[in-house]
Amino acid sequence: MISDPLLMSLVLFGFMFLCLFSGLWIGFSLLGTGIFGMLVFNLNLPPVISVWDKIGGLLANSIYNSTNSWSLTALPLFILMGEILYRTEISTKLLNGLLPWLANIPGRLLHINVFACSLFAAVSGSSAATTATVGKITLDELSRRGYDKRLAIGSLAGAGTLGFLIPPSLIMIIFGILSDTSIGKLFMGGVIPGMMLAGAYSIYIILVALVNPDVVPHENETFTLAQKLTALKDLTPILGLIFAVLGGIYMGITTPTEAAAIGVIGSIVLAFAFKNLTWANFKDALINAVKTNCMICFIILSASFLSQVVGFVGIARALSVYITGLGLSPYMLILVVGLMYIVLGMMLDGISIVVMTLPIVLPIVVAAGFQPLWFGIFLVFMVELSQITPPVGFSIFVIQGISTETVGTILRATLPFFIIMVLMVVMITLFPDIVFYLPEKMVQ
Structure with missing residues (x-):
């Protein structure tokens, strides 16, 4: 029998990595x-x-x-919310709503990944969903307009990870359950670091654009104040859902689980409003949510x-x-x-x-x-x-x-x-x- 704790640790980790590298789930x-x-x-x-x-x-x-x-019930609800939103036109709405407001900032539309990922992260909870949903729209659009593709890819990769940091976050829920830490406080603890990280990304893009103006197209788009205000109608539904999910937690009105339920209802309403919610889409969202939740729960137990x-x-x-x-x-x-x-x-x-x-x-x-x-x-x-x-x-x-x-x-x-x-x-x-x-x- 092995009795040395350090050797025990090495043996356990060695066996675990052997299992992982063998392809075992x-x-x-x-x-x-x-x-x-x-x-x-x-x-x-x-x-x-x-x-x-x-x-x-x-x-x-x-x-x-x-x-x-009871806290664990928030997990499948947030997963389902993200799955439903993934199948809507939310990323297109984000792009249309943000375009006029970013046109005059150095780096211009290169900031779209940072802002869109930050907003989508606040309603999805998933880094992969954030990266995929925003990237499918922004990368092609930025490339078509003549923006530097390398900087566009880098900003998407960095900002896409905000799905874990800006609440609601699946990783925070799992950590809170395993460590017996308040999930609501974890959500709030990630807000300021998430905003600071997003801001740091934008500052980097600004500096690169000032040093190398060729990363943006030379033709400058201009938007009137009326166009900017009109564009806000595309952002209002997303901002409203963010407030509904996170506002209740911050003000102590709802628990994370109750906020997740509100988020699911809100995502269904948005999907209906965007006219994207077909029975096939909804069934796919349910099946993928069940698969993902079962996988995560099996790993947790x-x-x-x-x-x-x-x-x-x-x-x-x-x-x-x-x-x-x-x-x-x-x-x-x-x-x-x-x-x-x-x-x-x-x-x-x-x-x-x-x-x-x-x-x-x-x-x-x-x-x-x-x-x-x-x-x-x-x-x-x-x-x-x-x-x-x-x-x-x-x-x-x-x-x-x-x-x-x-x-x-x-x-x-x-x-x-x-x-x-x-x-x-x-x-x-x-x-x-x-x-x-x-x-x-x-x-x-």
Whole structure:
């Protein structure tokens, strides 16, 4: 039997990555790793208790505890809302509504990806849906008008990840459930960092446009005030849905689950108003929402089982003691954790990163003096970075399918926005009040 906690961790992670690289589904990989850990490590069980009985009892307990959560009901509702909106003309409406207002800013319509992704992220909760929905409209339109395609692709890749940071966010819901952190406060904690990140992207585009005017076409479109005001009618439905979903949470009127239900109703109303909601579309949205939710819930319950195994054999506690004994400063610890997440992001998707590492990393980070709420936003940034890091950067593949550009070209275009995101992580680490300001103002 293996008794050294550090060696236990290496063996468990090694087995888990072996399962993942073999092509096994993530949920089965996590479940199999938990069973492997129970079988291999010394459990100190009484002779009358079979290890398989213990595994069955622990698995049943994990399934019940991880899924018996009212907060979890927000997950399928937000997924369904995003699926319905994905099948509407919302991205076209966003483009038409934003065009007149961006024409006079340096970089002009190159900002369309940032603004459109920010607004769509506030009603979808999904990075992939944000990138795909906005990109299908904006990339072709910008290319047709003569804008620099590389900068357009980079801004889409960077801004598309805002789907995880600007609430509602599926990653925040999963983190809140697994860490027992208020989902409403996580939502509010992501608002200011999300707006700052979007602003940083726009500032970068402005600077590039000022240094190199050739990234925008020389013909300048002009719009009258009347045209600008008329364009607002295309933005009003989206802004109204954002207010309906997030306004109630911020003012303490609705819970995240109630806000998600309102969001589903609002998305159906918009789909009817845009005349996009056919029975075929609605059926596809329902089926995809069920598939996605089942996949996520299976990963969550498997991760919960693995988490209990990790705690049962003493790995989390031993690692906390070990890392604490290294004498690392809190900032050095976060640096090490951040580098670990960037490496993991090169191999795994965002949800897997959260559910696999949280049972071990969260106790260590909390012991170092960081609050779970702040770490939740930090972790969302890490997941965002994983979306645009090779070879498993999901947003990269989405953009490749839309733009037909090579992965290398997309990565080079994305690099400046990757660096901006890293700088934002540094900023929220040095100034954590950026995260805490809105949650502390929430009406209880």
